[in-house]
Amino acid sequence: MVIGNYSDILSSTTIEEEMELRRGPWTKEEDILLINYVSSHGNGRWNSLAHCAGLKRTGKSCRLRWLNYLRPEVRRGNITPEEQLLILELHSRWGNRWSKIAEHLPGRTDNEIKNYWRTRVQKHAKQLKCDVNSNQFKDVVRYLWVPRLMEKIQADNSVGGVLTESEFSDLTDQISSPSPVTEGGEDKGGDSNQLEDSSNLGLQELEQGTWWGEDLDKKLWTMEDFFASSAADVKFQ
């Protein structure tokens, strides 16, 4: 602490030191402070909120914690097939506009969708030895994975799934219509070396002979299932 004649001069610094900002994982106590403050005062003005709530955190950190974790609307748990389908479709339209995509997935945060994309989708693109933004991968997604997801959703729907008939029909329309990605400028990464001709993928062969005609009861529904089953067959480069 500050002593002697310097105390007046350094008082402001001392206050700042006392308010030394915390970083890293949030504690339960911090969460409670933030929840209590937001529930009684609302959110916004995050920097002053952090200060008023007695949190030694930046406003930015408080905002992130609230939006991604503490908010009552936040949903947790596995991404459902419907959500996967939506993410694929919306990403094909908007690219890495995570917050925009998240708007269409109630309860999911942009951070969660971004993490999902990076950890799952990009991983599988890597397994297939192609770029996640390449047309090759997009074709795999559109012609192989999406139809399978839709079958899954439809199957679930028939036994009380989450989509109404009209919602499913909307999804079907969206996905079967070509996405304007390349025109929209979102697809900057893949325009130099993309192959427009899907024959490079061996898609015809796939459609004619391999998994396309398989018994759907094989339960290759999730992305993991799908890539586990086809990664060995579909390789690029």
Next chain:
DNA sequence: AACCTTCCCAACCGCTCGATA
């Protein structure tokens, strides 16, 4: 059991944008 690798996700960082003075 111990060590190593991979996966996943919460959190941070840097940047941009819009509002306001």
Next chain:
DNA sequence: GTATCGAGCGGTTGGGAAGGT
């Protein structure tokens, strides 16, 4: 016109958990 500030966005990283050897 421009400086400042708060908010939001997308990219990246650190570390714990899980799985493999």
